[in-house]
Amino acid sequence: MGASQYASSFGRLQSIAINFLSEEFLQNLLKANSVTEMVKQLESTWYGEEIKKSASVYKEAELLEVAFNRHIVETNKIISEATPFSGKNAVRAYLSKWDLYNIELILSSKAMGREITETESLLISSRNVPAGIAAGNISHDEIKIILAETTVDGVVSKLTKYDYGVVLMKHLDEFQKTGDLGPMMSALHEAYYQKLLESLKFFQGDEGSIRELIRAEIDKKNILNLLKAKESNLEKDVITKHLVEGGRISSKELLDSYEVKDVIEMVGKFDSYFKLTDAIEQYKTSKSLIDFEVAITKFIFTNYVKKLRNIALSIGTIFYFLFRAENEHENLKRITYGKRYDLPIDKIKGMLLF
Template sequence: MSFLNKDFLNSLVKSEDLDAMIRKLESTWYGPEIERAASMYSGPELLEVAMNRHIVETNRIALQVTPFSRKSAIQAYLSKWDIYNIELILSSKAIGRTITETEPFLVSSRNFPAGITAGNISHDEMKIILAQPTFEGVVNQLVKYKYGVILIQHLDTYQKTGNLSPMIADLMEFYYTNLLEMLKFYEGDEGNIRDLVRMQMDKKNLLTLMKAKESNLDRELVKKHLIPGGNISMDEMLEVYGNSNISELSTRIDEILKLGDLLEHFKKSNSLIDFEVAIDKLIQLRYVRKLKSIALSIGSIFYFILKAETEWDNVKRIAYGKRYGFSEERINSMLILEG
């Protein structure tokens, strides 16, 4: 009942500015986190901190109501926030950002660490990792967690090239491989969730293809950054990549996924933001709706988690739209709403 409805989201879109948006959100379930963060932050940072701490709280709720036998699957899914934070820290360290510039963007809370669901990387531990004076120090600090073992294999390559992408690619492959392993059939209600996860893998791979095509990257280099195990095979992904330009590539993707009208905004703008929104809308229509309608099960818990994540995305998209002066029509086109 606490989720923001369409009318409220529309009122946020119509807000005069970001501060007016935040004032409206104070009356919702984001209010307590906004109030707590207001003593240290304001404006965009205030909203960022409040939103990120709130998503940790919803994850905690989801984990609390999950039966013991199914917790490993929920923990595996929510470990995405550990990886999100690690990627943020590594990127920040690579470009020389300070702790104060980076900390507001961590998805963590002093009360409930993002890693409470997986690696148990607490907020304070994240700050210690972030405080390491060098990139190498960050990687070494992470060795105590399973992620560090993956990262350290690529440390020599990073030191020579400054390229983070092999580290991030291996982290994501580890995440999805572990998640699908944890979602093996147990009570027979995991099928739709596994399909949804594979579609999320396809989304990441397709965005990789689109970004690579924009930069005209070599096929073999692109292959190293694709995650195996999605609905679309690696061979098919690479065959699709063989198309000569972005327009032809998107046409081939449409033929495979049957995106149809969902690609309408992308065809006008050629913006990867609109391409990503189209895939998100397809996931909502094809998979998330099914989770809502099935009998009470692990699918119901995943539906709650995904609904919270969609709301997190929507509010952030509205906020960024306000900051960059997008029209109401443009902001609305980027929102993922239930039908």
């Protein structure tokens, strides 16, 4: 892998980095009196083009969500195109997460009997841009065909032409018996993470940091699933089917933590991994699991993602930009829906991933 390839990539990505919204801008966005005012503020940013294109069809929060979703697709496309050939397989493997997002949204909508029009606008897809963008497995037109299916079985059947459908089919009988999509999606996520970690094995020696980042992301997913299950008082054998292998925390350690009496005690078991003492104190007042999601995400960004920025001329820089774009996407969605539901500014701010 020649350093010159990544020098070119770094230059291209730095040229778009100036468009990322500053923390000061986000703070001002928090002060907006309404979603309409947010739209006006965002029209002057790199979201302005997608807002303008969507304004004739969508309004208020829906307009912004569609614009944010389409923008992340375009940003990922730029990042993917800037990636040298030797790193494209890993970046494609990572970006296929958006295929999983879309599949989960579609399966959930079919399980609940929702109409196509209630789902399509939320997909991470933009006109003829593939939903999974870099992976390119499921085109926008194909997504629309899949959406036209009326049942979960029909969706899975359509997905059998992709690797996703093969994984889902193995758990379809269980879904038909229980109505629980969890095992299907856990299997899909586990296959995704295994493929991603495998794709990060063959580089110039600096991919170890990204692999540790991905393993921390698996831990985050597993911990949040455990916390949701504990709060809902689910049986241990149910949550076992929802865990994903490959993280730093073993399945045994995760399941052992489920034996404790409550959420607070469970979170304490993972403090050595993510430093969650402050989040525990916040949860005692808020009783909201989002406190732990935000705390873990911030910890991962500070201790794993930011390190990638300092690995000069490598695939680490590519992944840094991917995560930074995703954090901005998530922050904007949280501010938008915080304003839509009239949440206090301090409450919204506490959910942001600064």
